[in-house]
Amino acid sequence: MTAKHESLPANVLHALHQGNTLEAVKLLCESTGLGLRESKDVICEYRQRHPTTPVGAASFNQLPASVVSALQRGDKMEAIRLLREQTGLGLKEAKDAVEGESQDTFQANHHLPTADTPTSNLIWWLPGLLFAGYITYYFLQSLG
Secondary structure, three states, X not given: OOHHHOOOOHHHHHHHHOOOHHHHHHHHHHHHOXXXXXXXXXXXXXXXXXXXXXXXXXXXXXXXXXXXHHXXXXXXXXXXXXXXXXXXXXXXXXXXXXXXXXXXXXXXXXXXXXXXXXXXXXXXXXXXHHHHHHHHHXXXXXXX
């Protein structure tokens, strides 16, 4: 990064700390008159020199109750929206947090099939049972 861009405007830094890189690039374009490509390069260089953790990223395992409630209802989109509103995370970070949490919750509450689990047997049992029921029904109908 050139010395000219060593310190970024406060609103750009705030957007970066919120995890919103696109907003930071847009704000840098507007405040400095740089082009889109140059602003993106400045932001990338700044992030390499000053790595930050977006607000709320450290608390992925401690999701707000409303987000957990939305996940329990199976509403991932609502959970992502709520997490973004409540923590200021960017879309990707919130999506990763929600999907990571929902996957952990699913694995803890359900037996996931592995390579050793023969799940294909179920595919044959169901039609077989339906066929046996069909035969039994017509056999009983012919007796009566």
